[in-house]
Amino acid sequence: MSDPKRVDGLLIGRFQPFHLGHLEVVRKIARECDELIIGIGSAQISHTLDNPFTAGERHLMISRALREDSIRDFFLVPIVDINQYGIWVSHVRSMVPPFERVYTNNPLTKRLFREAGYEVSASPMFNRSQYSGTEIRRRMIAGDDWRGYVPRAVAEVIDTIDGVRRLRDLAGKGEPDA
Ligand code: ATP
Ligand code: MG
Numbered sequence: 001m002s003d004p005k006r007v008d009g010l011l012i013g014r015f016q017p018f019h020l021g022h023l024e025v026v027r028k029i030a031r032e033c034d035e036l037i038i039g040i041g042s043a044q045i046s047h048t049l050d051n052p053f054t055a056g057e058r059h060l061m062i063s064r065a066l067r068e069d070s071i072r073d074f075f076l077v078p079i080v081d082i083n084q085y086g087i088w089v090s091h092v093r094s095m096v097p098p099f100e101r102v103y104t105n106n107p108l109t110k111r112l113f114r115e116a117g118y119e120v121s122a123s124p125m126f127n128r129s130q131y132s133g134t135e136i137r138r139r140m141i142a143g144d145d146w147r148g149y150v151p152r153a154v155a156e157v158i159d160t161i162d163g164v165r166r167l168r169d170l171a172g173k174g175e176p177d178a
Helices: 020-032 055-068 087-093 109-115 132-142 152-160 163-170
Strands: 008-013 035-040 076-079 101-103 120-123
Touching: 008 020, 020 035, 020 101, 035 055, 055 076, 055 152, 087 109, 101 109, 109 120, 132 163, 152 163
Parallel strands: 008 035, 008 101, 035 076, 101 120
Antiparallel strands: none
C-alpha cells in the first residue's frame, strides 16, 4: 500500500559521466523526497563517443559520488532502451521501486510521464554551459580540464578505468600503439 503523503522521486539520465549538475539535482531530490531513485538510462550502450561508460562503471561513479556527499539512501537501477516511446513509462516502472514524481528537463520524458499521470518536476539547470555531459566529453577528448566539473569520486573512477584514454581512442585521438 502506498502512503498518500509519501513522495518518492525518480531521476533518469545517461550520466556519461555523472557531473556536478547531476549532483545538484540529486541533492534537491534528496531534500524534497522520501526516497531517491536514479535510473541509469541507455544502460546497454557503452564504448561510443556519446556513451563511453558502461552501466556498471556509471553505477560505481554515482554510488561513490553520493556516498562522498553523505547521501546514503538511494536506489540505482540500470534501464536499457526499448526504443518504443508508447511503452517507455511502463518499462521504467517495471524496473524501479515505486515513485510518484519524476525530475527531468527532457521534453519528451516530461510528456510521457505526464501522460501516464505522474507528477513531473522540472529542475533548474545548474551552470549548464559547463555541467554538461557533452561538454565534459569534449574536454576529455581535447585534453582540456574536466575534473573541475565532476565530483572527485567520479574523476577517481574515470582514472581507474582509464576512461579518458578510452574516449580519446574512440575519437581517433588516442596515443598510437607501440
Ligand atoms: P549529455 O550532454 O550527454 O546529454 P547531460 O549533461 O545532458 O549529458 P543527461 O544524463 O543527459 O546529462 O541528463 C540527465 C538529467 O540531468 C536530465 O534530466 C538533464 O536535464 C539533467 N541535467 C543535466 N545537466 C544538468 C545541469 N547542469 N543542471 C541540472 N540538471 C541537469
Ligand atoms: Mg542530456
